[in-house]
Amino acid sequence: MDTTEKLEKLKLLLDENQFKKLRSELQEYNEVDISEFIESLSREKALIVFRMLPKDLAAEVFSNLDVAVQEKIIAEITDQELGGILDEMFVDDMVDMLEELPAGVVKRVLKNTDEKTRGTINTFLKYPKDSAGSIMTAEYTNLRANMTVKEAIAYLRKHGADSETLYNCYVIDANRILGGVVSLRTLMLASNETLVSDLLESEVVKIHTSDDKEEAAYLFSRYDYLSLPVVDSEERLVGIITVDDIIDVMAEETTEDFEKMAATFPSGKPYLKTPAWELARNRIVWLTVLMISGIVTGGILSRYEEAFTAIPLLVTFIPMLTNTGGNAGSQSSTLVIRGMVLNEISVRDGLQVLWKEFRVSLVVGLFLAVINFIRLSLSYPGKGSIVLVVSLAIFATVIIAKIVGGILPLVAKVFKADPAIMASPLITTIVDALSLIIYFNLATWILNL
């Protein structure tokens, strides 16, 4: 069964009021699918279905719901029910929810957690947006170094239920300083008498609460981790980040990069759930900036009015020329920006990028110029010198576009600006201006205007 079929089956049971069957069916389902089912229902029916879930499943489903639906449910359930759910929730999911809920609801939620959890949540809510601290959870597993493997496994089996993952266990000293990590796999494969201290990896890769979550994502993809310890400025272990949350971070960061490279502000919401006026607001600023930067190209063109009134044919090649420049430049900038995101290209590779783009642009520029020369020679017989001007302009435009496109993202980085901002639209504006200058200078010179 795929997801759609699964959801239709549940819908049918609900519509036919077959509550007993629905209840037992729900227990066979994944919390993600149940959340999607509940989100598709009316407020009233959503609550009926939610109340059918056993307590532990209810908390998992609740963590997965859209914050709007969470809010609706919180409004309808008793303090006792709410407390039960919150007890079973992990701190990272609770923090995600609280960051989005209105203040009044946050108050009621916090009132229904125990004091210790409340303290943890309040600390976690203070970590800056996009920091490693903001996506970590407090429920990690720790072991003592002097335990034997047998004791460690017994300890995990007894006390592991509240941890978000058992698969990486951390050893900390009396000051909570992180001393090492051991995977459950390593424990399982070692003999009962081995000491945890003998299995410990002491060179632990870790991240600080204030580091960017993108840095965490990089460490996960570099080292193939399932979880990563997070320490505070005094190297004390305060939480862990798990791989499932990092996958979400990666998707978000990628979406943000796409948005920036298309000259819109990131919305942080799925397209269909973003109101039209918000989409408009995100897009309007860059469009305005880029439109007004058209003053430059307009100004350049007006200087060559004589040339194109003498030979109007010159005008018809302007869009082709500027578009080719724009496309050639954004090919280069996109690849370089992506390489920088993946840590494959850094600022000190600048000369290498320059040299590569220069060689690429020679090949590509020459090819395009020749193709263009042949095509225009056939379409405009007897206009050899105009054809030559256009072809030479294409050659020069491609070279300039690729060099500007390749280098500008690195320049942005040097000035601590976001390389993604330097993408197609901005490069297009620069390349347009330069290519028009070259085009009309070549025309003036070769055609004696």
Next chain:
Amino acid sequence: MDTTEKLEKLKLLLDENQFKKLRSELQEYNEVDISEFIESLSREKALIVFRMLPKDLAAEVFSNLDVAVQEKIIAEITDQELGGILDEMFVDDMVDMLEELPAGVVKRVLKNTDEKTRGTINTFLKYPKDSAGSIMTAEYTNLRANMTVKEAIAYLRKHGADSETLYNCYVIDANRILGGVVSLRTLMLASNETLVSDLLESEVVKIHTSDDKEEAAYLFSRYDYLSLPVVDSEERLVGIITVDDIIDVMAEETTEDFEKMAATFPSGKPYLKTPAWELARNRIVWLTVLMISGIVTGGILSRYEEAFTAIPLLVTFIPMLTNTGGNAGSQSSTLVIRGMVLNEISVRDGLQVLWKEFRVSLVVGLFLAVINFIRLSLSYPGKGSIVLVVSLAIFATVIIAKIVGGILPLVAKVFKADPAIMASPLITTIVDALSLIIYFNLATWILNL
């Protein structure tokens, strides 16, 4: 210590021939860092360091090396050494390597694996590129349903060493049909006497060998899995995909999307490692197609020669107009394409996308037109009607650009084409043509040309 410091420390020990210290230092390091260290060395030194590694670490490091370095090492080591490494490697890593090695080397590698592994590898090599089968591994853990938890844990501890992960265990019947999955966490937290069959999730989310690996990536991010079972056409379990490989798939797919949206063919290699001629080849096809599609805009412009020779000022606004259209269109197409990749937008949301883009374009178009009207009125006093033409053209262009940009990716999907191909450059060409027609028709009409 960050990675750079770590690598410098190793380099120093090697340069000073402190082999004993280097050897013990290496054992404290992660296989990923050691691989990077070896890749930075000359052939001769790389081999010296590689031979210092204990057998199991050697296999892990070897799996992480660039295929070019793997090839060099294979060429230098004895059959016995090679056999030792291959014994410890997982099938998915071996398949990745064999797909890239020259035929002669593949032969020697296969000769040094045992018959069973050779059979598995040969099957795996036949799965199509980009299929789920091509990224899975054969080393999964299976349990019998009638085991108790105590027996299951004992079994995993005894036989788990060869499995890529112990964290999800699968139960299969005599015909190898997948019957259920249980996580090691669930096992650990259950009492010793519980039967595995009582803990089993029987509604297993799985994928078929021939499914696209992007589908696997989607399931991982939807359900927060650590591994996913892969079955053949007869529903028999043949392998698993682990989350670390999926993170790589996600990064690759994202890079491919960026490349396609910038109108280049995907290279599958890091930018700095792709030869210039290969980059040129990847970029040249689309640039040529888009340049030649300039015939259309050129043709349109030549029809309005009379208009712009009468009022040359009209020409100076062409780049601003077409660029604004291009930018507005690629904002929309980028968001829609990204939404489709994330399964947030499907073809049946077409009308909703259309309606949203239409409303967005009204707001954005009106705003840009007004700004433009004000700016041009100040710059060109007394040319009110020309300013009106340009402003109206901008308004219409934004509306068309956003609708074309929003809808074209969905149209591509209907025709089973790749939506990413429909991105900026192609949309730019279409929008350019339409906006020029509108611009000059408005000019002819309002300015009585």
